[in-house]
Structures are given as C-alpha cells and as structure tokens.
Amino acid sequence: MAWLFVAVTPAAAQYRTYTEIGAFLRDVSIDHPEIARLHDLGLSEEGRHIRAIQITDNPDLEEDEPEFRYISTMHGDEWVGNEMCLFFIDLLTDNYGVDPDLTELVDEIDIWIVPLMNPDGYVYVQRENVNGVDLNRDFPDPYTSPENTTEGRAAETAVIMNWTFASSFTLSANMHTGALVVNYPFDNNPEGADVYTPTPDDDLFIYISEEYSQHNLPMWNSPAFYHGITNGAAWYHIDGGMQDWNYHYMGSNEVTLELSNIYIPPYSQIPTYWSQNRDSMLAYMATCLIGVRGIVTDATTGLPLAATVTVVNRDHEIYTDPDVGDYHRMLMPGTYDLHFEAEGYDPLTVTNVVVSSGEATRLDVALEPPPQIVSPNGGEMLTVGVATEVIWTGDPDAQFQVQYTSNYGDIAAVIDGFEDGELGPDYDTGGNQVWYVTSSQSHSGSYSARAGDIGDNQVSWMTRSVSGGDLSFWYRVSCESGYDFFNFHIDGDLEIHISGHGGWTYYSTTLPPGSHELRWEYDKDGSQSHYYDTVWIDDLEVTTDNTEWFDIVALTDPGVMSVEWVPLAASDDYKVRVRRVYDGGGYGAWDESDGTFSVEAGLIGDLNGDGVVDLSDLALLLAHYGWCEGDANYNPVTDIDDSGCTDLADLAGLLAHYGETYP
Ligand code: ZN
Numbered sequence: 001m002a003w004l005f006v007a008v009t010p011a012a013a014q015y016r017t018y019t020e021i022g023a024f025l026r027d028v029s030i031d032h033p034e035i036a037r038l039h040d041l042g043l044s045e046e047g048r049h050i051r052a053i054q055i056t057d058n059p060d061l062e063e064d065e066p067e068f069r070y071i072s073t074m075h076g077d078e079w080v081g082n083e084m085c086l087f088f089i090d091l092l093t094d095n096y097g098v099d100p101d102l103t104e105l106v107d108e109i110d111i112w113i114v115p116l117m118n119p120d121g122y123v124y125v126q127r128e129n130v131n132g133v134d135l136n137r138d139f140p141d142p143y144t145s146p147e148n149t150t151e152g153r154a155a156e157t158a159v160i161m162n163w164t165f166a167s168s169f170t171l172s173a174n175m176h177t178g179a180l181v182v183n184y185p186f187d188n189n190p191e192g193a194d195v196y197t198p199t200p201d202d203d204l205f206i207y208i209s210e211e212y213s214q215h216n217l218p219m220w221n222s223p224a225f226y227h228g229i230t231n232g233a234a235w236y237h238i239d240g241g242m243q244d245w246n247y248h249y250m251g252s253n254e255v256t257l258e259l260s261n262i263y264i265p266p267y268s269q270i271p272t273y274w275s276q277n278r279d280s281m282l283a284y285m286a287t288c289l290i291g292v293r294g295i296v297t298d299a300t301t302g303l304p305l306a307a308t309v310t311v312v313n314r315d316h317e318i319y320t321d322p323d324v325g326d327y328h329r330m331l332m333p334g335t336y337d338l339h340f341e342a343e344g345y346d347p348l349t350v351t352n353v354v355v356s357s358g359e360a361t362r363l364d365v366a367l368e369p370p371p372q373i374v375s376p377n378g379g380e381m382l383t384v385g386v387a388t389e390v391i392w393t394g395d396p397d398a399q400f401q402v403q404y405t406s407n408y409g410d411i412a413a414v415i416d417g418f419e420d421g422e423l424g425p426d427y428d429t430g431g432n433q434v435w436y437v438t439s440s441q442s443h444s445g446s447y448s449a450r451a452g453d454i455g456d457n458q459v460s461w462m463t464r465s466v467s468g469g470d471l472s473f474w475y476r477v478s479c480e481s482g483y484d485f486f487n488f489h490i491d492g493d494l495e496i497h498i499s500g501h502g503g504w505t506y507y508s509t510t511l512p513p514g515s516h517e518l519r520w521e522y523d524k525d526g527s528q529s530h531y532y533d534t535v536w537i538d539d540l541e542v543t544t545d546n547t548e549w550f551d552i553v554a555l556t557d558p559g560v561m562s563v564e565w566v567p568l569a570a571s572d573d574y575k576v577r578v579r580r581v582y583d584g585g586g587y588g589a590w591d592e593s594d595g596t597f598s599v600e601a602g603l604i605g606d607l608n609g610d611g612v613v614d615l616s617d618l619a620l621l622l623a624h625y626g627w628c629e630g631d632a633n634y635n636p637v638t639d640i641d642d643s644g645c646t647d648l649a650d651l652a653g654l655l656a657h658y659g660e661t662y663p
Pocket of ligand 1: 075078175176177178
C-alpha cells in the first residue's frame with residue numbers, strides 16, 4: 001500500500017492536551033464531512049467530554065457493515081495509544097479516495113475511535129479516574145460483578161457501556177502502555193487464577209492478536225511473550241476488565257493492546273511508535289471482515305430482526321444489529337453449523353457453512369413464524385375412543401410433527417433443607433470423616449449438611465442420585481484460600497471448585513433426563529486450616545418434569561394443517577403441541593395448546609363414537625377380532641379392556657352395553 005506521508009506538525013511536537021484532542025477531532029469532522037462525524041459519548045466524573053470520531057462512508061446511515069473501534073487511555077497515565085489514535089484518524093481521512101485499500105476499509109467498516117476514555121486521569125496523569133477507580137476493573141464480570149448494568153460504576157465506565165448497548169460492535173481493541181504485547185481474553189476465570197483461560201474462540205483470538213503483533217517487529221520479537229501475544233489470565237487475571245465484558249456480555253471481540261514498556265515515552269519517539277503500529281492497526285481492524293456475515297429477516301415481511309447467532313458447539317452468542325439485521329461472525333477458515341434465533345420465530349440451523357480465508361462468506365437468513373395450535377386449545381372435554389381433529393395454523397408449504405401428552409404438568413420435586421436433623425437414606429457419605437447435619441449454620445430453617453471434621457491431606461464426601469431436571473442448592477465455603485477446596489461434581493464432572501471464606505452462594509443447573517450422581521466434597525491440602533475449615537450445603541432442590549409426549553404424527557405431508565386423533569385413555573391432563581420439521585430434519589420451536597383439556601371415559605362398546613352401542617360397533621369389533629398388539633390389523637379401539645388383543649372379553653364387554661346410548 002502507498003501512504004500519504006503523515007507529518008507531525010512542529011507545533012504539535014508534544015503530546016496533545018485534552019483540549020487539543022477535542023479541537024483535533026472537531027477539525028477532522030469539519031474537514032471530512034463526507035466520512036467523519038464527531039460524537040460526544042458522555043461526560044467524565046469531572047464533566048470532561050468522552051468523544052468518539054466515526055469514520056465511514058455514509059456516516060449518517062445504518063448499513064450492512066461491521067462496527068469496529070479503537071479505545072485508548074482508559075488508564076490516564078498510559079499515553080502512546082491516544083497519539084496512535086490521532087495518527088490513525090489522519091491516515092484514514094487523508095487517504096480516503098486516494099489509496100484504494102484504505103478507501104475500501106473506510107467504505108466497508110463503520111470505524112469508531114475514542115482517543116481518551118479517561119480524560120480526567122489524562123489531565124491529572126494518573127491511572128485511575130478522578131475517584132481512584134481503575135476503569136479496567138470496573139466492568140461487569142460474571143464471577144465478581146455479574147449484573148450487566150451501569151449502577152455503581154464509574155461515569156466513564158457507564159459512558160462506554162451505554163454507548164456499547166446502543167451499538168453492535170463486532171471487534172475492538174483498547175490501548176495501554178506498561179508492556180509490549182497483545183493480550184486476548186479471557187482475563188478472568190471462576191477460580192480467579194493466573195492460568196490460561198481460553199474463550200470458545202481461542203483460535204480466532206490467537207489469529208487476530210498475531211495480525212496485530214506480526215506487523216510490529218519489537219512486539220513480534222518480544223523476549224517476554226512468544227510472537228508478542230498472551231492470553232490475559234495466563235499472564236495475570238483481573239476482575240472487571242473491559243475485554244471480558246465485551247466478549248461475555250456484548251457478543252463482541254476485543255483485545256488489550258500494550259504498546260510500550262515505558263508508560264509515557266518521550267514524544268520524540270512517537271513517530272517511531274506510529275511506524276511500528278500503523279500497519280498493525282490496519283491489519284487488526286481488517287479482521288472484522290472475516291468469517292460469516294449476512295442479514296437476518298422475517299420471512300414474511302422481509303424486515304430486519306434482532307436475532308442471536310451461534311456457531312454450533314461454540315458457547316458464544318453474537319447479535320444482529322436490529323436496524324439492518326446484519327451480523328458479522330468472525331471465524332477462522334473451516335466448516336461450521338450456524339444457529340439463528342429470534343423471539344417469536346422458529347429457530348433455524350444452517351449446516352455446513354464453509355468459511356474460507358479472506359472475505360467473509362455471505363449467509364442471509366429468513367426466519368419463519370412458528371405454527372400455532374388452534375384446537376384442542378384448552379378446556380375441551382373429549383371422549384375416549386372418539387376421534388377429534390387436531391388443528392393448527394402455519395406455513396402451508398411446511399411439514400409438521402404433532403404430539404399429545406396425557407400427564408402434562410407431572411412434576412416431581414426433591415426438596416431437602418436437612419430439617420429432619422439428619423442425612424436421609426438417599427445420601428452416601430465417606431472419606432476420612434463423614435458429612436453430617438448441623439444446626440450451627442443454615443441458609444434457611446435450622447439445619448444444613450456439613451463436611452466432616454477432616455485434617456490435612458484428608459477428604460470428606462457426600463453423594464446422592466437424582467433424576468434429570470432443574471437442580472439447585474446453596475453452599476457456604478469457609479477455608480484456606482487457594483489450598484483447601486470445596487468441589488462439586490455431577491456424574492464425575494467438576495462443576496464447582498472454590499476456596500476461601502464467603503457467604504451462602506446459590507448454584508443451579510439443568511440436568512438432562514436420566515439418573516445423575518451428585519457429589520459434594522471437601523478436600524484439604526497438606527497444611528493450614530483457616531476460618532471454619534469446612535463447607536455447608538442447604539436447600540437442595542431437584543425438579544423433574546415427567547411429562548411424556550407421544551407422536552400423533554411424526555411428519556405430516558406438506559399442506560396438511562390438521563390430523564384426526566383418537567384419545568385412548570381418560571385424563572384431565574391432556575395437551576397437544578406442534579412444530580415445524582425443516583428440510584434436512586431440523587426442527588422449529590414447539591407451540592403448545594394454551595391449556596390442558598380432558599378426555600373422559602365414554603360409553604363402553606361405542607367404538608365409533610356415534611353415541612349408541614349398535615351393530616356398526618359390533619361389526620367394527622369383529623373386523624379386528626383375534627388381532628393383537630404388533631399385528632397389522634390390531635386396533636386399540638376394539639381392544640376395549642386394553643388387554644393387548646381384541647378377544648372374547650372385549651366382545652362380552654360390548655354385548656353387555658348393547659343398545660345403550662350416550663350421554
Ligand atoms: Zn493500562
């Protein structure tokens with residue numbers, strides 16, 4: 001690529017001040033009205049402006065383009081990134097329409113740049129904001145501050161969060177100094193440990209991090225970090241970091257760029273930093289164009305949808321921009337299944353989507369509304385053996401699966417607060433000491449279960465088998481932090497691994513159908529006992545839904561919107577449901593009837609349901625006489641006593657009611 005030379009003007013041969021940066025951004029937006037817009041995102045604690053400049057073709061239109069951003073100097077005493085942002089702004093605006101590659105990036109990407117996230121800290125040359133808050137420890141964090149709201153957070157954090165909520169960023173980076181490395185998520189993990197903690201997109205993060213570092217030779221050749229990149233938590237974990245928040249909560253990829261070992265290098269070195277970071281900044285930004293992209297719309301109206309997009313077997317959602325419906329799922333080359341969901345629509349999985357290197361694969365998706373049950377839809381009174389129509393609405397070109405249940409709402413619950421004062425027979429316990437029930441601690445009521453009083457290098461465990469369903473319990477851990485541990489396993493898989501001294505904590509998960517073994521364990525290392533030196537469990541609940549669904553029809557013909565169905569047993573807890581079957585075997589969402597309906601025993605012997613036991617019923621019975629379950633000619637309707645065969649007992653039953661009428 002050929003660049004216009006971007007000179008440092010003599011008057012600006014020092015770091016630009018907060019005021020000068022504001023004036024610079026304003027001037028750029030005035031000088032380049034066709035591609036640049038100045039945005040005031042909000043105010044710092046002391047009322048300084050946090051400003052962004054947006055650079056793209058058609059800056060006033062929402063377009064089918066990925067949104068990208070650079071944010072610098074959330075730490076007020078880390079001063080290289082802010083200048084890199086200003087040089088980058090000049091590079092893009094001065095070369096637009098001149099350099100074809102740069103012009104294409106500006107045309108294809110909605111680029112946002114925030115040179116100063118922490119203007120108060122910048123003015124006071126301090127890391128934190130004016131209230132002493134480290135902004136890169138102030139974001140929502142699933143392990144330490146899970147509520148995704150701005151409540152209780154610094155003004156600067158809230159400004160970035162609110163801006164992000166209103167946008168749909170695909171990719172970003174935030175710039176620091178103090179090291180020379182690209183740091184990619186995760187920065188944190190449930191244990192708060194300094195161990196490699198990959199996201200489900202680890203391959204992608206390594207790739208985009210190296211897209212940055214390979215163009216910056218001092219970084220690429222770093223003696224401290226191989227290829228100048230590191231997983232954040234592998235280096236050192238942090239709570240409340242911005243990049244983890246973007247990935248966990250906002251479906252956006254972000255890395256942390258450490259641009260200089262020296263926090264504030266002499267300004268005379270800034271042109272050198274620019275020459276080392278210019279190509280990196282461009283190459284990194286361009287990666288938001290890889291993977292799969294497209295628009296998600298309503299199949300009927302064609303209007304854009306707010307949808308979630310997931311790669312099957314990657315536990316990470318991204319979101320469409322609801323204004324246009326566009327999504328940009330960055331992915332490495334390969335073959336993927338993509339899953340699309342939007343509220344009020346059938347989910348859709350598109351299999352075998354091929355991603356090549358370079359430009360993203362385009363995959364536009366139209367979502368269909370799900371079918372709806374019309375009848376029976378709750379409150380009806382039907383009769384055993386009498387045919388009824390199950391009717392639904394939906395796409396007349398589609399095929400459907402229809403099911404019924406006669407035990408809707410059959411919920412079994414295990415609830416144990418240990419209020420009997422002892423472990424019941426459902427528990428096993430062992431190890432060096434057994435678990436027992438105590439009144440010394442409880443989450444509710446008077447009792448809880450507690451690990452045995454073990455010593456160093458000992459273990460105390462308790463197990464219980466439960467059925468699949470919704471599992472929850474409360475636990476409290478009080479032990480030596482980092483060495484003695486509470487472990488909780490489901491079917492041998494470790495689900496909780498925690499130590500330290502804390503209060504009662506809630507755990508919940510959904511167990512698949514079938515039997516499962518729960519195992520609670522307190523495990524001590526070779527020395528030291530701190531706090532209460534134990535673990536308590538209370539208020540165990542397992543809710544199992546035993547509702548059994550049976551096919552009325554597994555796959556209708558296209559255009560079929562009703563099916564005849566004969567209920568065969570009495571119950572007040574019937575329900576029917578329907579879902580779309582897509583070409584290739586994928587399923588849409590079930591639509592259930594609104595309420596349950598009843599089926600009552602009819603007139604015995606009235607096999608055809610016409611209200612009278614007569615010759616036509618006798619003829620029907622005789623037509624199936626002697627046939628048993630599994631035979632082609634077996635008919636459950638003529639098997640009046642459900643014995644498995646239409647036999648003499650059924651004939652006798654019919655004759656006993658011969659001539660009766662109903663109701
Ligand atoms: Zn920093």
